Amino acid sequence: MIVSMTLELKDIPGQLVLALSPISELHGNIMSVVHQHEEKTPRGTIPVQVTFEIDQGVLNELTERLENSGVRVARVGEERLRSSVSVVLIGHIIHSDIGDTIERIDSTGFAEVVDLSISMPAIDKTSSAYLVINAVGEYELKKAVEILRDVADIKDLLMIEPIKLNSGAA
Amino acid sequence: MKTVRLSIIGFGAVGQGVARSILSKQEYLNKQGINLCVVGIADSGGCEVNTQGIDLKNAIARKKQTGTVAAGSEGVLDLINGTDHDIVVEATPTSIKDGEPGLGNMLAAFESGKHVVTSNKGPLALRFSDLKEAAEDNGVLFRYEATVGGAVPIFNLIHEALAGNTVIGIEGILNGTCNYILTRMAEERMPYELVLKEAQELGIAEADPTYDVEGIDSACKLVIIANSVFGDNATYHDVDVTGITKITPEALELANENNYLIKLICEATDGKLTVAPRLVPKRHPLAVGGTLNVASIQTDLAGRITISGKGAGSVETASSILSDIVFIARNS
Numbered sequence: 270m271i272v273s274m275t276l277e278l279k280d281i282p283g284q285l286v287l288a289l290s291p292i293s294e295l296h297g298n299i300m301s302v303v304h305q306h307e308e309k310t311p312r313g314t315i316p317v318q319v320t321f322e323i324d325q326g327v328l329n330e331l332t333e334r335l336e337n338s339g340v341r342v343a344r345v346g347e348e349r350l351r352s353s354v355s356v357v358l359i360g361h362i363i364h365s366d367i368g369d370t371i372e373r374i375d376s377t378g379f380a381e382v383v384d385l386s387i388s389m390p391a392i393d394k395t396s397s398a399y400l401v402i403n404a405v406g407e408y409e410l411k412k413a414v415e416i417l418r419d420v421a422d423i424k425d426l427l428m429i430e431p432i433k434l435n436s437g438a439a
Numbered sequence: 440m441k442t443v444r445l446s447i448i449g450f451g452a453v454g455q456g457v458a459r460s461i462l463s464k465q466e467y468l469n470k471q472g473i474n475l476c477v478v479g480i481a482d483s484g485g486c487e488v489n490t491q492g493i494d495l496k497n498a499i500a501r502k503k504q505t506g507t508v509a510a511g512s513e514g515v516l517d518l519i520n521g522t523d524h525d526i527v528v529e530a531t532p533t534s535i536k537d538g539e540p541g542l543g544n545m546l547a548a549f550e551s552g553k554h555v556v557t558s559n560k561g562p563l564a565l566r567f568s569d570l571k572e573a574a575e576d577n578g579v580l581f582r583y584e585a586t587v588g589g590a591v592p593i594f595n596l597i598h599e600a601l602a603g604n605t606v607i608g609i610e611g612i613l614n615g616t617c618n619y620i621l622t623r624m625a626e627e628r629m630p631y632e633l634v635l636k637e638a639q640e641l642g643i644a645e646a647d648p649t650y651d652v653e654g655i656d657s658a659c660k661l662v663i664i665a666n667s668v669f670g671d672n673a674t675y676h677d678v679d680v681t682g683i684t685k686i687t688p689e690a691l692e693l694a695n696e697n698n699y700l701i702k703l704i705c706e707a708t709d710g711k712l713t714v715a716p717r718l719v720p721k722r723h724p725l726a727v728g729g730t731l732n733v734a735s736i737q738t739d740l741a742g743r744i745t746i747s748g749k750g751a752g753s754v755e756t757a758s759s760i761l762s763d764i765v766f767i768a769r770n771s
Contacts, residue, residue, distance in 0.1 A: 386696070389689075389691035390689075395689075397692075399693035399694065427685045427686075429718055430715075431717060432718070432723070433610065
């Protein structure tokens with residue numbers, strides 16, 4: 270799971286290492302550290318936001334180790350749905366049960382359809398839909414897209430995915 | 440001055456474009472120390488052969504009047520095998536079924552020790568490795584810049600300008616007809632059938648548009664890229680192809696509202712060859728409109744390099760052929 274923690278450090282040298290080493294020791298993968306040196310808390314401590322990927326089972330152990338070394342854990346939250354992809358579907362979207370199509374993604378637990386627009390020009394014409402899928406990570410997002418690809422295939426929908434290489438705008 | 444003798448096999452839009460470019464670039468070529476001498480021209484009606492050099496203006500005029508350049512009894516293979524020259528410019532129409540007549544012409548050229556410059560995709564999409572091997576076995580050069588992207592120098596860029604780089608992947612729009620149709624559908628909110636008709640009236644789409652709109656043409660070009668750049672030994676049948684016939688104006692509009700365009704994209708990444716409609720962010724370098732072609736090449740050293748330009752047209756295609764001819768003149 271991906272965890273976002275707000276830690277409070279004493280304003281003396283060496284505190285950041287003290288805060289980050291238990292995460293590494295418990296095989297956490299640190300993704301970002303935001304150190305706000307100029308924003309002291311009323312307690313005179315310095316808040317640090319750390320985001321990392323870690324096994325859920327060691328989270329309590331981590332909090333304990335941090336507190337023991339004098340680092341205050343002010344907030345622990347799970348970072349969900351960090352990765353996002355847009356796709357377009359064309360075909361008989363409604364008649365092939367759009368509810369089921371969405372449910373196939375939502376039921377994974379790691380991905381959700383978070384945006385959906387449908388355009389239906391006429392009863393006998395094919396519909397078009399724009400979907401945004403969010404997932405907890407890149408790997409899960411890829412899985413979710415694969416599931417949708419299979420569903421689209423079975424329901425005879427044309428699925429238009431984003432370009433692969435360097436999808437980010439220039 | 441180095442005299443380079445060549446034949447032009449196939450005298451339609453491309454073949455005539457080559458003849459016109461040679462005529463208009465005489466002075467430029469002479470400055471390069473190259474004298475191009477066309478000793479034979481062939482079309483479906485027959486051949487004209489003149490070892491002293493054919494009057495190209497005359498040949499173009501005769502083709503216009505009579506529909507053929509034929510001026511003797513020689514067949515195409517007589518011209519290729521029996522007439523002394525250096526380069527065979529193969530510009531016959533593409534066949535994706537058997538690659539003929541281009542395939543036979545190219546193999547005959549190699550076997551008789553002649554370099555080949557071609558714009559004909561079919562033979563390369565079906566038998567790339569055989570052709571390359573035949574060229575190597577006979578110690579001659581095989582150049583095919585005009586087969587992909589018209590005037591856009593994709594192979595020159597990768598093999599010459601980007602030499603030393605490893606190409607990680609390539610994405611591109613390699614069919615001007617599809618790009619025109621999708622661009623117009625998005626701009627005018629018109630359905631596919633209407634825009635196709637418009638494209639046919641403008642001569643951008645053919646009477647039977649299947650080859651373009653079903654992605655077959657794009658797939659052939661992708662195969663040539665995969666073989667040339669990645670040494671894939673792929674054929675047309677290895678490509679996962681989806682065309683543009685199912686795209687609706689509503690889909691384009693929904694994409695547009697979310698800052699995307701829909702384009703028919705050729706992809707060669709992770710060892711997979713795919714031609715399919717894709718969402719392209721509006722400000723992405725691949726987001727070119729009209730009949731333009733574009734290729735974005737991801738490399739390890741140079742990063743991403745993107746080039747775009749005209750993917751079809753008589754003179755535009757001749758530009759790539761002429762550049763290949765000059766390359767051979769300089770390097771043989």
